[in-house]
Amino acid sequence: MASTVSRPIRAGISLAALRHNYRLAKQLAPAAKAWAVIKADAYGHGQWRVVTALRDEADGFALLECDNAVALREAGIAQPILLLEGIFSARDARAVAAHGIASVVHCLEQLDLLLGAAGDAPLSLFLKLNTGMNRLGFDAAGLRDALHRLRARPAVDLALMTHFAEADGPRGVDWQLERFQAMAGDWTGPVCLANSAAILRHPTTHADWVRPGIMLYGASPFADASADALGLQPAMRLDSAVIGVQHIAAGERVGYGGTFTAERAMRIGIVACGYADGYPRHAPTGTPIAVMGRCTRTLGRVSMDMLACDLSDIPDAGLGAPVTLWGKGAGGTLPADEVATAAGTIAYELFCAVAPRVPVAVDES
Structure with a gap:
């Protein structure tokens, strides 16, 4: 008889955690409105799941793709919607105008395209x-030209914004704030400055709008502060199970390339999770993993569909033992930031990389 049990890897999304984290951003910046940043399919959490969670309380939603913004409008989302990179075509410009979608503008060419088509x-x-990130944005002369062109155009609501390059580090934001203020001059209209790190650590940047991104999903933007210490709750978990157990002797190696050599007799577990599921292939031996509520380590190279972990000190973990790759799951609690740090990356990448083949369960509470 064919088995009805599917491969055990699962992702889980907590809508309650999303709401908690959004509310924390609002508590930290009580005088500001907050864009819920849902770009990159809500950092891998699912755009529509996050919109569902925050539909009744988000001040606005910020994303990249114009088609997605239009879909939100057509689904009845009435809050402001912001295109974080602005428009890319005349078609986008017409859609922005037709559906009342707000748009970032970062250069004169983009402004001309928008005004010409709208x-x-x-x-x-x-x-x-551009106050120092040096990706997108007007310089002082470009801003003056943009404002001059817009003075003659009726029915335009304007705000100024910038993006901080080092809000999560020791250099902080003051140097960029000085540049912003110098460029803005006597500007008295709305201002949007703060990303997650600035919301959490730099209250002078909160202004009129803030943009909670990674904090919305329960991960820390800081290397020196955990999400838990910041009051954030993990919105995603990635769970699986042990599907095989091997007993190896000292000197035996594990996985492709034999990159791990056992220093003693060991008991290892094989977990149904690999880089095709979105787990980082470059995660080295020692990356934390939780099995049956206990933290242990990965061993050897991550394969396409499997990885190995050390079960030597978890003797009751056999076939079917629950495993948590990150988040608060069946195998225990393991912050995504810890996994990301061990793998030489950031939680943003872990979340965004979860593959479409991984089933997702949504906790509606």
């Missing part, structure tokens, strides 16, 4: 200033 429709624009 007709006389009301527009909500966030002019982005």
